[in-house]
Amino acid sequence: MNKEKISDIQSVKLMILFIFGSTLVIGTGGEAGRDAWISIFIAVILAIPIYLVYSRILSLFPGKDLFEILELNFGKFFGRIISLPFIWFAFHLGALVLRNFGEFISTVGLPETPKIVPIIIFGLLCIWGAKAGIETLAKCSEYFIIFVVFLLIVFSFLTIPIIDTDNIFPVLGSGYKEIMSGILSAFTFPFGEVVIFMMIFSSLRSKSSTSKVFISALLLSGVTIALLSVRNIMILGPDTIEAVYFPSYFAIGRVNIGNFLQRMEIAVTVVFILSGFIKIALCLTATARGVARVIGFDDYKILITPTGLLMVNLARNIYEDIVEMFDWAFKVWPYYAFPFQVILPVLIWIFIELKQRAKNKANTTEVTIDDGSSG
Amino acid sequence: MVKNNKLFCVITMLICSCIIFTGCWNYREVEQLAIASGVAVDEKSDGITHLTIEVVNIGRDGKATYEPKYIESDGYTFFEAARKAVTKEGKKIYWSHAKVVIISEEIARKDIAKYLDFLFRDAETREDIWLLISKEKTAGEILQSKGMLKPIVSFQIDDAMRSQKSITRFPFIQLYEFFDRLFYKQVAPILPTINLVEQHGEKSTHVGGTAIFKGEKLIGFLxxxxxxxxxxxxxxxxxxxxxxxxxxxxxxxxxxxxxxxxxxxxxxxxxxxxxxxxxxxxxxxxxxxxxxxxxxxxxxxxxxxxxxxxxxxxxxxxxxxxxxxxxxxxxxxxxxxxxxxxxxxxxxxxxxxxxxxxxxxxxxxxxxxxxxxxxxxxxxxxxx
Missing domain, CATH: 3.30.300.210 (Nutrient germinant receptor protein C, domain 3)
Structure with missing residues (x-):
């Protein structure tokens, strides 16, 4: 059924762009004030075991995605039941990112254009991307990441004249409660969202290195996000970061080098569009795959267009306005996303491990033969 | 035949694109905009905001000449006054190139934050505007004085602000720095002050000195x-x-x-x-x-x-x-x-x-x- 293959390095790039997604524009860990970057670092470290769980589940069944694994282990009926929350999560996440994009464009760029216009246009683009398949997206990401990294590095250097290092001091002055909630917020957005990759990573070319892919993508993107958070705190200060919707956009907007290099916020938009496209397209792919498996279709691609259009609708109707969106993203999301990102995967993992072990005990020889034939 | 069909499709799509996708939703032509270079904020006795907006009028006759024009406008809110200016000029004010905001002392003593909210919130205004406190009776008269070297007073103030490094007689504060400080309760924000001085019989602007704030209220000068x-x-x-x-x-x-x-x-x-x-x-x-x-x-x-x-x-x-x-x-x-x-x-x-x-x-x-x-x-x- 699935003949698409992507290499390890492509998956790493795909995952990095996915994690960047809307994070670079909205920012994360804001609860911790000037210690947001510490929260992000700790969230990265805490994400490592979870990522190992994800990759362990995948590497036990090479060439299969989460939905297939669930069916294999829980039986056809229960497997499909357990798939449902994951499908919803992928669908919902895609819609949220789409809405972020719409709000961003309409807030900073085109206030008089109805929000639905950028959402529809971007949604159609993502449908196209997802329909082209994960292989194409992976190749896209190889190309996109050059731009993203280039822009991030160049524009971070340009901000050097306006950074005020005093802003991050005192380190650890925010209090442990704030830092803890910052960790939760940074963990669930964006690092935990990588659970989506369990639903699409049947396409990995090599089997043994799943964990390497997950961990290296996590470290690279995590360190970048933390450093950018330091940059934003140094430029804007924690109070302004809390006051504005899109901190990175404001931070870059303050760059003014000799009255010549100025008004370069658009770079932030470019980064958002490139990485947001990958993120939404992957959410769409994951949703379509899940739906296809649950209703027993062979080809998930015919489901992408309807799913995508539904996603556009959900994105349009999910919030009243931008205030509600940010309230939700910061106050509800961490608690809402945690079960999908940690509790369910860990339970599934424990179940699968126990089952494997029982199987191993019951019939050692059979398993070794199995391994040989599947390899 | 197949080839012709393809060609037909392409041409049809091109024509459709020409009709549907040209132009933006809310496009603005440059001659439909009045480019604001600065604004002075006063308060009329009955709690009405009075804006004096300096607009750059660009000459149309071959040579690039530009001269200031002043639009005065009232409103219950800053935004209303700014929007009402359209009815006088006939063009929409474009804020992205504004360099200077001058606030009258009277307003600053009451509550400066009230009048700055629009500038902070609106997407079109930029954060690197100079914010100055007028020491004259109204802020409007400063903007309407005569520029010495540059005809546009706002641009002259912009130049004066940028030369701060060699003068050191007023603080170098851009709008965003003032906001950053305003958020922080225990720090008193400061702003440069501006007044008029006589030169060759004409009133000209002079930047110097400091206005001290406590919270959003002006409490004194240095x-x-x-x-x-x-x-x-x-x-x-x-x-x-x-x-x-x-x-x-x-x-x-x-x-x-x-x-x-x-x-x-x-x-x-x-x-x-x-x-x-x-x-x-x-x-x-x-x-x-x-x-x-x-x-x-x-x-x-x-x-x-x-x-x-x-x-x-x-x-x-x-x-x-x-x-x-x-x-x-x-x-x-x-x-x-x-x-x-x-x-x-x-x-x-x-x-x-x-x-x-x-x-x-x-x-x-x-x-x-x-x-x-x-x-x-x-x-x-x-x-x-």
């Missing part, structure tokens, strides 16, 4: 001399002059030109009392000696150095006492400094900072290094 002393305590002196009247007991006035200055500010606890330790390290050169005294030889330089150090120290101390006792406003950001360097101490005194600051002592140590005497080795005088 003159230009005190402003420089204040900038020393904020480590914001990057250039400018030190003028020594009757230097070192002589009748001669001496000018020192500042090349480099660094103020190191640290909170210290001495015998159980928290103090601010300020070490100012200034590199200067003798820029002018109005007289015949010898300040160039080694002993003369020593004398001048000691005198300059004492003078700067006195100036800073006088200004500090004035600001602390009269206004009780922490314009120097000492509170923030303590938070940075002694977070535990700060947590205890944070809520009572105003009272604490009222008794905060300064331990000042000024070091003036005379690095040279410009191009000459001797004072200019008639030969014997």
């Amino acid at each position: 003159n230009e001399e005190d402003t420089k002393s204040m900038l020393w305590l904020r480590d914001e002196v990057k250039g400018g002059l030190i003028i020594l009247k009757n230097a070192a007991g002589t009748d001669d006035n001496v000018t020192l030109e500042i090349y480099k200055s660094k103020s190191k500010i640290t909170p210290i606890v001495q015998e159980g009392v928290l103090k601010m330790k300020v070490e100012v390290d200034v590199d200067v050169s003798v820029g002018e000696i109005m007289g015949t005294s010898d300040f160039i030889s080694s002993p003369g330089r020593q004398k001048l150095k000691a005198f300059a150090e004492k003078r700067v120290e006195e100036d800073i101390n006088t200004m500090y006492t004035l600001v602390r006792d009269n206004y009780n406003a922490d314009v120097f950001g000492f509170g923030r400094n303590i938070e940075m360097k002694m977070p535990d101490v700060w947590k205890q005194i944070k809520d009572d900072w105003d009272n604490f600051y009222a008794e905060l002592e300064l331990e000042l140590n000024v070091k003036v290094n005379i690095r040279g005497s410009a191009t000459t080795r001797v004072p200019l005088k008639a030969g014997k």
